[in-house]
Amino acid sequence: MNEVMTAYGRALRSLLQPAIFWHLLWPTALSIIIWIVVAWLSWDTVGIGIERLFNEVAWLNWILLRWEASSLAATIFAKVVLGLLLIPLIYSTAMFIVAVFALPLMLERVAAKDYPELEQRRGGTLADSIGNALLATAVFLVGWVVTLPLWLIPGMAIILPVLLSAYLNYRGYSYDALSLHGDADEIRRTLVRERGQLYLTGIVAGLLVYVPVINLVTPAYAGLAFIHYGLETLRRERHAAKQ
Numbered sequence: 645m646n647e648v649m650t651a652y653g654r655a656l657r658s659l660l661q662p663a664i665f666w667h668l669l670w671p672t673a674l675s676i677i678i679w680i681v682v683a684w685l686s687w688d689t690v691g692i693g694i695e696r697l698f699n700e701v702a703w704l705n706w707i708l709l710r711w712e713a714s715s716l717a718a719t720i721f722a723k724v725v726l727g728l729l730l731i732p733l734i735y736s737t738a739m740f741i742v743a744v745f746a747l748p749l750m751l752e753r754v755a756a757k758d759y760p761e762l763e764q765r766r767g768g769t770l771a772d773s774i775g776n777a778l779l780a781t782a783v784f785l786v787g788w789v790v791t792l793p794l795w796l797i798p799g800m801a802i803i804l805p806v807l808l809s810a811y812l813n814y815r816g817y818s819y820d821a822l823s824l825h826g827d828a829d830e831i832r833r834t835l836v837r838e839r840g841q842l843y844l845t846g847i848v849a850g851l852l853v854y855v856p857v858i859n860l861v862t863p864a865y866a867g868l869a870f871i872h873y874g875l876e877t878l879r880r881e882r883h884a885a886k887q
Contacts, residue, residue, distance in 0.1 A: 647873065648845050654876075655868035658754055667746040668864040675738035679730055732788040732805075735853065736781045736812060738863040743777040743816045747867045751824055754868070759825075759875045762882075767831050768823020780815035784808050802854070809850030813866045814843045821867075821874030834877055845873055 658664050755762060787808045795801040822831045835842070849866035853859045 645844065647876070648841060648848060648869075651845060651869045651873035651876065652848060652865075654758065654872040655865060658750075658758075658868050658872070659865070661753060661757070664750050664753055664868070667742075667750050668861045668868075671741040671746050671864055672734075672738045672860050674741060675734050678737060679734050683730060729789070732785055732808075735809070735863065736784050739812055739816050739866075740777045740781055742863045742867045743780075743820050744774055746864055747817065747820050747871070748824070750864070750868060751821065751871050754871050755825065755875060758872070759879060762825050762875060762879055764825050765827040765830070766824060767827035767829070768819060773820050773823060776819045777816050780812050783815070784812040787811075805853070806847060806850035809853055810843055810846035813846035813849045813870070817846075817867050817870035818842045818874070821870040822878065825875060825878055830878060830881070834874070834881070838873075838877055842870070842873070845869055 659668060755764075788805070791800075791804045791808070794804060818835055819831065822834055826834060846866070849862055849869070852862045852865070858865070
């Protein structure tokens with residue numbers, strides 16, 4: 645846990661660099677703009693589709709019957725569900741943008757300032773980076789939709805999104821943070837050996853989503869934390885190998 649919090653502390657310090665601070669803002673802003681436009685163009689159509697889904701799918705219809713919902717209440721409930729779906733869409737899109745576009749740029753700047761002695765062995769590939777980001781996004785969105793009924797259980801509306809966000813961050817950023825400096829074997833070993841700590845790093849980011857204002861920049865901030873955790877791990881491993 646100490647290594648995880650150290651990574652977040654160093655990420656906070658990195659934000660003082662103007663070039664990195666810019667990358668903190670634009671991915672989330674772009675994601676919000678994209679999904680506001682999509683929602684504005686398709687809100688009614690998608691809302692009707694969700695309402696029909698709740699009426700035709702047996703276990704979803706059971707939820708409405710369980711709560712004795714009227715047709716008007718069902719319509720309102722469908723709109724609420726649609727609004728809830730915008731949250732993971734915005735967050736996962738911002739994560740994808742950070743992982744594929746912003747993180748490599750932040751990685752170069754962070755490495756040059758804080759880890760200048762760390763050799764770049766370039767074991768990662770763009771294809772694997774995009775593949776990881778797409779897989780993380782798909783699992784996150786499917787998990788969000790599938791677990792929505794479980795949110796009715798007290799506490800699950802907080803626990804489940806945090807766990808899903810943790811997976812999204814862990815899967816989406818871990819590889820990219822190591823791809824420039826680690827060789828293929830180092831990346832593979834580190835992802836296996838540090839899996840628990842990396843997932844914990846993702847959980848911290850998942851909790852930050854609930855902090856107002858900070859949640860707007862959490863995708864890029866989490867990416868910075870994964871960069872620091874990954875590079876420090878490589879530096880420590882190589883130093884130990886020399887002794």
